[in-house]
Amino acid sequence: MNPSARANPRPAADLERGRERRSIPKTPSQEDAVRFVALGGLEEVGRNMMFFEYKNEIVIIDIGLQFPEEDTPGIDFIIPNTTYLESKKENIKAVIITHGHYDHIGAVPYLMARLGNPTIYTTALTKEMLVKRQEEFTNAPRLDIQVVKNRDKIRLSENFEADFFSVTHTIPDTTGVILKTPAGNLVHFAEMKFDYDKEGKPQGLEEFEKIGKLGIHALFIDSTNAEVPGFSVSERVVEKNLEDIVKKAQGRVIIGIFSSLLTRIAEVLKIAEKYDRRVAVSGLSMKTNIQIAQNLGYIKTKKGAIITLEEIHKYKDEKLLILSTGAQGEPNASLMRIASGEHRQIEIKPGDTVVFSSSVIPGNERSIQGLKDNLTRQGAKVYTSKLVDIHSTGHAPQEELKVIMKLIKPRFVIPIHGYYFMRAANAELAHEVKIPKQNVFLIDNGQVIHIAKEGISILEETVPAFYVMVDGLGVGDVGEVVMRDRRVLAQEGMVVVIATLDRRTGRFLKNPDIISRGFIYLRENKDLVEDVRKRIRGIIGRIPRYQELEPDYIKTLIRDQIGQFLYNKTRRRPMILPVVIEV
């Protein structure tokens, strides 16, 4: 078993452990019970997709993707497994999309056709982002989207009604939803944080208080920052710090930021205007998002405030601010191209100020280090949120989570979004605000929970939730075997051994061919190659003449003996691929 796979146990193993932990009532009441399943987002940060099911009605919330991990090399994305939903697609009454981040909308182009292209309910900005992205996929169906606003109440189906309410996140138009169901009121707001005013007072808490007064049966609550003590850094503080940096910068200011952090991008545009800097945008996704936000009025700029990259040479350095994608060190994104001197219009020079206004996604630390190094070497002054608060999370930390739970007063809490240890930390917070332990449920992707008026229980039934990988044009055709091979190839390389034999005599028709990649540089190790050839001849030679040639048997001999020989010589275990050609 692969060690990194072990460190991130897959659903099957988790479920087993889950069963050990909790006794499961065998005969839950089926009357008026709503089933809830998370197809992703519970053993990871990303790939968010969950659904509620009542009799023959299904409501889905979010259809996100996850970016590849160390143990899934070479793939593009990981998307949720929709096997269960596909078999019941005529029951899907609605898809609610909470906001426009890729971990909530990213799998829409891959999955909507399979789900029968049901109606999507979402806010105006998210709609535009969905439509724009869908256009990039030529075979994906045209989406049927109904735009919702804050305080809209919409009947989704006979048994589900949705009350939408706005929440603060790092992208405008993020929505929470109160699902009114036969089992009670269920609250789900994908992700949110407190909004603070200039005095640092949290805003909009009365909204949660109002929700609490409706009587909430179960709350599904984000756990991404449940481990982080305290309150979030106010976006007002971030604004002020960014403003200070722009104010004192003598040359150009380049701000690296996620293209989806539209709330902050809007702030940066205001700051640029205040300090009389024109803004050029580098990175296609950011350009698109800004355009969409402008069309909807979320970003307001004076005429001429945003210029093209081709125009930047017309302005003095101290009159320029560049917004760039790639603050995570992504290989082909704008900031990396700027740093490596491969950007067509922008080259770093002494006097430049580069600001990383983003968090570091775990796994990207090394590339960001390399990026910072490269920028500093070329003379830029680099600011990161390690030095000064120039980024604030979109996810409520401990104290905010507790306030939310206190105001909403749910009977049951189901921590969602994040690794088990994050959700376990969230469960602790629920206990701290006096929600009894037995009313908090830590479930896994694919586990089915049964929400009845009388109470909630975890069923023994599960739904497939294993990874579906997207690699090039293939969706789901790269599985565990291919991943395992890639991991082995990356670690040890491979050796192809070709024995060309006479079908009748079993004799070699030519010297064995040896090809290797990623193992050792063969041209510089001719003795080793000769030794391997000699051994292969020995292996075949020892097979008695009267014995018929059995290619599989010969292959096994070669694999074992050449593998062992190379290990003894080098202490490495390349993948050995024996080929026996009989002519």
Next chain:
Amino acid sequence: MNPSARANPRPAADLERGRERRSIPKTPSQEDAVRFVALGGLEEVGRNMMFFEYKNEIVIIDIGLQFPEEDTPGIDFIIPNTTYLESKKENIKAVIITHGHYDHIGAVPYLMARLGNPTIYTTALTKEMLVKRQEEFTNAPRLDIQVVKNRDKIRLSENFEADFFSVTHTIPDTTGVILKTPAGNLVHFAEMKFDYDKEGKPQGLEEFEKIGKLGIHALFIDSTNAEVPGFSVSERVVEKNLEDIVKKAQGRVIIGIFSSLLTRIAEVLKIAEKYDRRVAVSGLSMKTNIQIAQNLGYIKTKKGAIITLEEIHKYKDEKLLILSTGAQGEPNASLMRIASGEHRQIEIKPGDTVVFSSSVIPGNERSIQGLKDNLTRQGAKVYTSKLVDIHSTGHAPQEELKVIMKLIKPRFVIPIHGYYFMRAANAELAHEVKIPKQNVFLIDNGQVIHIAKEGISILEETVPAFYVMVDGLGVGDVGEVVMRDRRVLAQEGMVVVIATLDRRTGRFLKNPDIISRGFIYLRENKDLVEDVRKRIRGIIGRIPRYQELEPDYIKTLIRDQIGQFLYNKTRRRPMILPVVIEV
């Protein structure tokens, strides 16, 4: 070019940029000048090795290794390149080893023979660690080690004298050195931090003041934390927090820690004794290190305080504390085996407390997340330094660095250890304490600096400093070609295409063989395989009969056309390995 390689530019590229940045005096005075070269440690955190050269005398400081990175898959270690030193090995008068961490001692077994096994000057604890490690390498020479103590003054050669002085780090017996040379007094203390007493007062600063009074020409100063504001967390605070956790734990306490953090391991043993817990040690390297530290009196325990893992069942949970290696999520280390249920004596159970008393090395975030997840799932309460100060760095942050520079008052500062951006931050700190910009030198691995009484300059000359990779038994035999292949194989996999042809007719003797790994699961894609075969037959078929078979030409055709075909079909670019067998 590989994008991640681009993010971590290799010395060659760096040197070019270095040359652009700084004008270099063409004819530095050679009289009484000492040359300084870092062979590692300057574009990385790790692989520390530097040397001073005066006429025909060379003094080396540290011979460390670096752990592999994302862009060097499958290798064991990266060690310094000693080509230059090997050609002058008779000049090597001394090797000074500052402390026992692997990034300072790790390459000793690989390199000492190549360097002519010169005398090592180091402290008692470091000596024992060096000797112990050397024993693991059967062909490595017996080391010639002279033990030094605080305040020892040792003449290393005609022109080099070394005054040793103790510094505080996370391992006892760390030494700094004042090298008295014809060019002046040079100060080098590999790594250090302030030592604070219980009241939070820094200790031992008078030592630096004394050094400052000697008149210091150049200071070589650690930059690892030059980006981190403020002072370090006092080890007394860490002790107190660890004690609080142990005090309130109801069941077993498992502390994950680096085996080389011997100072803290000693503290933990004291805490265990205070709360009447026996200590079991899991992890060979930790056992060895504790044994060595006990022998030298750095760790003092009562009889019976340390028990074996086989004995733990004899004690109640609340009477046990387990010290474990693997807090970085290393695949085969103790903590990972405990978490995955593969440890022979220890299995996690509810009530266990697991403490990560270590920093997170960039690149290990994902495995540590997986590890935490696994431990929490099994019922352990997990503490990390994100939640509470249970780790303190061994590297001085900004304010400590500034105090050191103020006290030592060097004329010149050469920031060492760490990426360029860390060293650039250190240079800023030097400027803040009024060391003129032109007296601070940011150099790269392999660059030669010329230290004369009159001043310091960077020479145009460079010394080879590129990576030497250790993979299994091979040292340096895995080069850039093999690394590049491993990266491609990991991302896209490979396809071997074997065409067996009749030498005379150029006709196929059999159907082309296709083998693939890490690309697509061929058994489930038989149509694709058939298409590839058809295309190969087409490629060969189109070659006119009268034309002689040219295997290289055929291979190129197959590589290009099959590569393009597979890309069109899948949008993936596996490595294509064509083999033409003529019989």
